[in-house]
Amino acid sequence: MNRPAALIVCLVLAAVMAFAASRTPAPRAPSGDQFSAQRAMSDVRAIGSRPHPIGSSEHDRVRDYLVGRFRSLGLQTTVWTGKAFERLEAKNGVAFIEGGAAQDIIAVLPGASRDLPAIAVMAHYDTVPASPGAADDSVGVAAALEIARLLSAAKHPPGRDVVFLITDGEEAGLLGARAFFADNPMARRFGAVLNMESRGGGGRAYMFETGRDSGPMVGMFARVTDNPTASSLSSFVYSHMDNDTDFTVSKRLGIPGLNYAFIGRPFDYHAASSTPDATDEGSLQHIGDQVLAAARTLASAGSLPAKAPDIVYDDLLGGPIIAYPTWAGWLVLAAGLAISAAAFVRAFRQEQFSALDALRGALALGLASFAAGGLQWLARDLTGIPLGFVQEKALASRWDAYETALAAGGLAAAVLVLKLAALGRTRGWSAWLGALVVGFVLAAALQVAAPLVAFMLAWPLLLAAVLAAVLAFRWGGRLERPSALAFIAVAASPALAQLLYVGHAVALGVGADIPEVLAVFVLTAALFIHPILWPGAGERWPFVVSAAAILLCAGLVVFIRFADPWSVRRPRPTEVFYIADSRSGRFWRSNALSGRDDWSSAVLAADGGAVRRMTMASGGPVSFAAPARPIPAAAPAVSSERTADGRVTLHVAPAAPARQVRIDVKTSGVIDALTINGLAAKPSRRPGQWTHILWDADPAGLTIAFRTPGPVEARWSQLTDGWPMGARPLPPRPADAMPWMDSDSTLLIGAMPPLH
Numbered sequence: 137m138n139r140p141a142a143l144i145v146c147l148v149l150a151a152v153m154a155f156a157a158s159r160t161p162a163p164r165a166p167s168g169d170q171f172s173a174q175r176a177m178s179d180v181r182a183i184g185s186r187p188h189p190i191g192s193s194e195h196d197r198v199r200d201y202l203v204g205r206f207r208s209l210g211l212q213t214t215v216w217t218g219k220a221f222e223r224l225e226a227k228n229g230v231a232f233i234e235g236g237a238a239q240d241i242i243a244v245l246p247g248a249s250r251d252l253p254a255i256a257v258m259a260h261y262d263t264v265p266a267s268p269g270a271a272d273d274s275v276g277v278a279a280a281l282e283i284a285r286l287l288s289a290a291k292h293p294p295g296r297d298v299v300f301l302i303t304d305g306e307e308a309g310l311l312g313a314r315a316f317f318a319d320n321p322m323a324r325r326f327g328a329v330l331n332m333e334s335r336g337g338g339g340r341a342y343m344f345e346t347g348r349d350s351g352p353m354v355g356m357f358a359r360v361t362d363n364p365t366a367s368s369l370s371s372f373v374y375s376h377m378d379n380d381t382d383f384t385v386s387k388r389l390g391i392p393g394l395n396y397a398f399i400g401r402p403f404d405y406h407a408a409s410s411t412p413d414a415t416d417e418g419s420l421q422h423i424g425d426q427v428l429a430a431a432r433t434l435a436s437a438g439s440l441p442a443k444a445p446d447i448v449y450d451d452l453l454g455g456p457i458i459a460y461p462t463w464a465g466w467l468v469l470a471a472g473l474a475i476s477a478a479a480f481v482r483a484f485r486q487e488q489f490s491a492l493d494a495l496r497g498a499l500a501l502g503l504a505s506f507a508a509g510g511l512q513w514l515a516r517d518l519t520g521i522p523l524g525f526v527q528e529k530a531l532a533s534r535w536d537a538y539e540t541a542l543a544a545g546g547l548a549a550a551v552l553v554l555k556l557a558a559l560g561r562t563r564g565w566s567a568w569l570g571a572l573v574v575g576f577v578l579a580a581a582l583q584v585a586a587p588l589v590a591f592m593l594a595w596p597l598l599l600a601a602v603l604a605a606v607l608a609f610r611w612g613g614r615l616e617r618p619s620a621l622a623f624i625a626v627a628a629s630p631a632l633a634q635l636l637y638v639g640h641a642v643a644l645g646v647g648a649d650i651p652e653v654l655a656v657f658v659l660t661a662a663l664f665i666h667p668i669l670w671p672g673a674g675e676r677w678p679f680v681v682s683a684a685a686i687l688l689c690a691g692l693v694v695f696i697r698f699a700d701p702w703s704v705r706r707p708r709p710t711e712v713f714y715i716a717d718s719r720s721g722r723f724w725r726s727n728a729l730s731g732r733d734d735w736s737s738a739v740l741a742a743d744g745g746a747v748r749r750m751t752m753a754s755g756g757p758v759s760f761a762a763p764a765r766p767i768p769a770a771a772p773a774v775s776s777e778r779t780a781d782g783r784v785t786l787h788v789a790p791a792a793p794a795r796q797v798r799i800d801v802k803t804s805g806v807i808d809a810l811t812i813n814g815l816a817a818k819p820s821r822r823p824g825q826w827t828h829i830l831w832d833a834d835p836a837g838l839t840i841a842f843r844t845p846g847p848v849e850a851r852w853s854q855l856t857d858g859w860p861m862g863a864r865p866l867p868p869r870p871a872d873a874m875p876w877m878d879s880d881s882t883l884l885i886g887a888m889p890p891l892h
């Protein structure tokens with residue numbers, strides 16, 4: 137085998153292995169006591185065919201369906217209503233508070249010992265406003281039902297109670313979970329929580345987050361889970377992102393547990409395209425198999441896994457999980473160093489050591505990863521697609537092309553830089569040693585700073601050391617031998633496959649916003665292609681490989697930039713409102729998204745008004761709007777008063793069923809002792825800033841109370857699903873457009889009577 141063939145064989149083998157490992161299992165037909173995605177899909181179809189956000193009528197239908205299903209399985213099922221809110225703070229200190237009345241479904245499968253801590257299996261049944269949520273989180277809910285069926289049909293009851301907690305209002309700010317874990321006494325009986333989530337329409341289910349101090353819990357997971365994808369890398373990365381799931385709430389309380397989610401098919405996340413037909417049944421099988429295994433084990437265990445320090449863990453291509461305590465990372469590094477030392481001592485009997493070439497090798501490794509990161513950043517930038525959740529749908533609609541472009545860019549950079557650094561007469565072993573030294577220094581730094589992720593470098597280094605040892609002792613260090621090259625190609629391919637496999641997950645996780653983090657995988661991959669590329673100092677073929685990869689990358693970027701991103705399967709997001717502004721007595725048709733597509737433009741122009749840019753709600757985005765024909769609407773009941781003791785009360789109650797009401801309040805003095813429907817809350821940080829308060833699914837509306845000196849300025853709004861009766865109806869959407877979030881709804885806005 138010659139060098140170009142070795143590189144290509146290695147890359148092709150790696151790609152095939154990574155692809156195979158990244159697949160989801162086939163959905164199983166109903167059989168015995170195993171989880172059947174085919175059976176569970178009937179529940180996905182029953183609940184995930186239409187949007188059902190908190191406060192909508194479809195939401196109530198889904199709730200009743202689920203209560204009926206759990207009861208039919210013989211579980212003690214209740215609907216528990218609680219209220220809660222989420223407070224987010226913008227960089228300038230402005231507070232956005234969203235709360236509401238959440239209706240959690242609690243279904244209890246009694247265990248043999250009812251005094252033991254219970255296991256909770258958790259998923260949420262609400263969706264975002266415009267998505268049927270077949271994946272997010274109907275898959276989790278359907279999996280919970282299938283697990284409930286299997287556990288309740290078993291010959292013996294579980295050893296301890298298993299509680300199916302199907303939460304509400306997750307999408308509105310984890311409302312159901314916040315209310316339950318704060319106010320329901322049952323929460324104190326939970327000894328472990330298994331949560332199921334989704335951030336896309338398919339792909340493998342990752343066990344991506346654990347409770348704190350969960351070493352033994354991870355040990356249990358590793359023992360009982362077939363075909364897992366789980367890594368202390370993902371829990372480490374996730375803990376540094378500001379994403380939340382219901383699991384965040386139980387984790388903060390110190391309840392142990394495991395959190396599972398799939399994140400493939402990213403276009404479908406929160407999109408109208410997330411229908412049952414578009415959902416990957418393999419994801420349902422994969423998440424169900426894993427959570428069933430963990431639930432069975434925990435439910436029958438005499439005692440739950442103890443709390444003990446977190447451990448390092450990672451699965452190898454969906455196969456076994458390697459796990460060990462953090463200190464053992466030093467042993468991995470020591471083993472790598474010892475094997476490397478033996479290999480290089482032997483190899484330098486063949487090749488004279490050159491410090492200069494070692495330096496070249498070290499620099500090349502660093503430069504290759506910098507160049508790769510730069511190229512990946514540039515590729516993302518040149519797609520021309522702005523950052524932002526809805527904007528990035530245009531990227532997610534061509535996700536495979538985008539990910540391929542990033543991989544090709546990384547390969548091009550690595551091959552080119554290594555080749556350029558090797559120009560002239562360079563000694564291969566010296567250069568490889570330089571590269572490995574850089575790797576060991578970085579790995580040791582990681583082992584000190586973030587031992588849970590140091591394996592990302594330590595394992596490839598150990599494998600590279602073994603590779604070097606075999607080459608040194610079996611082939612006497614002669615890297616140019618065809619059989620040695622064939623060995624490198626085959627032996628390095630699983631390592632590269634693992635990098636592609638993990639890189640795919642990281643790309644899905646953060647690749648749309650910060651693709652340059654993928655350069656870390658290029659750095660480790662370079663450790664393995666080093667011995668293939670380096671010795672052929674005078675050969676030109678690496679330039680051809682690099683040029684081909686860069687052309688592929690560029691071609692895909694051009695495709696993403698210029699081809700129409702929208703199709704029937706992946707339609708363009710559109711978000712239009714009918715707005716009645718009682719302050720001015722004016723009416724508007726508004727487009728909340730910046731892309732001015734034909735359909736949205738037709739909606740705005742329907743009443744003949746000219747389109748202009750404007751900001752509708754305080755703190756809301758700039759949108760486009762055109763005057764609309766007035767449609768009188770029943771205004772909500774609004775009041776504002778200041779009592780003798782100085783306490784201010786603002787109230788808005790919807791006139792007819794409304795999904796959401798809102799009060800924005802601004803004062804010149806400090807807001808003190810703020811309550812929102814009786815719950816204590818914090819306003820925006822500085823007086824003079826607006827505080828925005830949204831409240832969902834509550835016929836009684838929203839009442840806020842606080843103390844403040846001086847005048848109070850306040851606005852209200854009310855959001856109702858659907859276009860007003862009597863308005864010129866929305867034209868039919870083209871098949872390649874979809875409603876986004878609160879689209880197609882009616883917004884009434886007004887001002888509260890001012891208080892001085």
Ligand SMILES: [Zn+2]
Pocket residue numbers: 260272273306333334
């Ligand atoms: Zn979700």
